[in-house]
Amino acid sequence: MPNRKIIKRYKTLISSSFTDTYKDGIIYTLYSDEFNLLKVGFAENDKVLEKKLLSKSLILLDAKKGNKKDVFLLITTLKELGIEYSDNFYFKYSSSLMKHLSTLGWPVGRSLYKPRKIKKELVCA
Numbered sequence: 855m856p857n858r859k860i861i862k863r864y865k866t867l868i869s870s871s872f873t874d875t876y877k878d879g880i881i882y883t884l885y886s887d888e889f890n891l892l893k894v895g896f897a898e899n900d901k902v903l904e905k906k907l908l909s910k911s912l913i914l915l916d917a918k919k920g921n922k923k924d925v926f927l928l929i930t931t932l933k934e935l936g937i938e939y940s941d942n943f944y945f946k947y948s949s950s951l952m953k954h955l956s957t958l959g960w961p962v963g964r965s966l967y968k969p970r971k972i973k974k975e976l977v978c979a
Contacts, residue, residue: 881920916961
């Protein structure tokens with residue numbers, strides 16, 4: 855019987871882009887009054903977001919903690935809903951877009967979109 859060695863090899867998966875999608879930061883919504891556009895995106899920290907605000911004439915509607923995965927999921931969902939956008943995630947402002955963003959839990963603030971409050975009364979006869 856010949857002398858055989860069994861060599862076990864394990865494949866490892868190392869991908870920097872995969873780990874970057876889960877990096878925490880800030881997800882935000884910006885508004886351009888001049889072009890009537892919304893921009894959604896991700897910034898690594900407050901300083902990066904501040905640079906974006908200073909470089910263009912955009913108004914910050916709202917921001918919250920999140921990651922790049924949140925932006926990807928939002929864009930995919932809006933695409934499935936038939937909402938068109940440009941390469942840099944600029945959307946034409948509409949009330950239906952604001953409603954979808956609010957429903958999906960995206961930070962939209964209260965300056966351009968005010969959600970309806972439905973009140974129900976229970977009447978006892």
